[in-house]
Amino acid sequence: MYFQFPCEKCSKKLKVRDENIGKKVRCPYCHHAMLVKRPETPIIDTSVDISTSSSPSSSSRTSSSRGTKKAASSGWADGTEVSLSKSATIALVTSILFYVLVFPIRGYYLGELFLDRGWVPFVLVFLMSWSGAILFLKSRKLAKQKDSMLFDTLPTDISEEISEKTVSKFIEHVNALPVDPRESFLINRVLRGLEHFSVLGSSSEVSSRLQSQSEIDATAIDSSYTMLKVFIWAIPILGFIGTVMGISESVGSFSGSMDAAQDISVLKDSLNGVTGGLSTAFDTTLVALVMSMLVMFPSSSMQKSEEDLLNWVDEYCNENLLKRLKESDQATSGSEKDHRRLIQRTIDKAMADHHAELQTWTQKLEGIGSTLSQQVMKSWGKIDDKIRTQQEEQLNKTQQVIDKLTAEHNSVMEQMEAVQLKMTELQSEQVTQMEKMNGETSEVVEAAEVLSQSFNGVQQGLNGLNTVLSDLGEKQVLIQQVEAPRKKWGLFGSSRKVR
DSSP states (O other): OEEEEEOTTTOOEEEEEGGGTTSEEEOTTTOOEEEOOOOSSOOOOOOOOHHHHOOHHHHHHHHHHHHHHHHHTTSOOOTTOOOHHHHHHHHHHHHHHHHHHHGGGTTSHHHHHHHSSOSHHHHHHHHHHHHHHHHHHHHHHHHHHHHHTTBOSSOTTTOSSBOTTTHHHHHHHHHHSSSOGGGOHHHHHHHHHHHHHHHHOOHHHHHHHHHHHHHHHHHHHHHHTHHHHHHHHHHHHHHHHHHHHHHHHHHHHHHHHHHTOOSHHHHHHHHHHHHHHHHHHHHHHHHHHHHHHHHHHHHHHHHHHHHHHHHHHHHHHHHHTGGGBOOOOSOOOHHHHHHHHHHHHHHHHHHHHHHHHHHHHHHHHHHHHHHHHHHHHHHHHHHHHHHHHHHHHHHHHHHHHHHHHHHHHHHHHHHHHHHHHHHHHHHHHHHHHHHHHHHHHHHHHHHHHHHHHHHHHHHHHHHHHHHHHHHHTTOOOOOOOOOOOEEEEETTEEEEEOO
């Protein structure tokens, strides 16, 4: 339900929903923020009739404004559609400022993610900035849309009912509001409903037209998110492209190093380089997925807010417009009926052309999306086949190197076994020689003991000789040489001659 609430600053009467009680709203006339309170007594509208008491200047201004806004209301409301060129300019400036802030920390991991990972992070930052700029501009337009919901577009002081006699006054009042109908779903919807009623004079026809207008507004909101949906789809795809490029570069460098590898140490160094390249490649996917989530959640929230706004507009029209429409009881002439039928057919034809155009654009967008998906899947299949082929080639080369190293290892093991056998033989010979040397050493020890005993006997003899010499003192010892007796053989046997 709605009730009237006066602005605290400009005293303009606003129409506020019950759910806004206790919340702050902004006056669409003077933009003053205030807290909504339910009035204790009904508000008596003391404003004068627009059609009778307005000054000439205001009447002329209203007429000119009405002419302009009627022309503007012939198309659908822009809603929250934003300019792509304006948002792209904001995104470019934002991206430059971002890299200016990141450049001082280029030596850290965060700086390396955006500065040392090729061209993909630069594109990702620009697309995310573009998405943020679109969401920022849409949020500002959405705020204006919510402010326009406070306008009392169908004041009861003009008339409690909307009939063929009073509908022109309501149209003049709506055209006099300080807002462009193209910038407000509510103003555009109410103005088109009043115009349809002034031409058709049937509340059922107006209800049907408003239902069609509601569908058009919903389509406009959905189409305003086309670029955001493309960005949400493109950001992770760019991350995967960066990953594939990093993997291809790592595999290529590994292939070159394997061709020149001669030993295991070189192969290990090459594997370290490959793992470093893979970590760099996967960093690109990490950045892309995080950015995609940062764009996806605000986009979904913004789209839900706009859908809620359309629901409020539908409710407002049902409660304040359709219920107050009163058809005329007087019979109309045949020419007037024909005129109305002609106008109705013209409107139906225009609406049909409009729906056909929307359907055509929808089909084109679906075709573009399908074509892009097929191309991406085809390209991804080619890339996958190429990666598999390269992996198989690298596996074959790796297996060949491993076989070669295994053969060399077996040869070295055989040589080591031969050396070990030779060492065993040498050890046996050494043990034999040691045993022989131990035997000779025993004999030498025994001879040394005998010699030691001989030396001891000589020592004792010398000691005895010294004792004898001491006993003799000054005595002279005469030593006489005695010749041995000679034997003489004679005729009668041997004889001895002694001297």
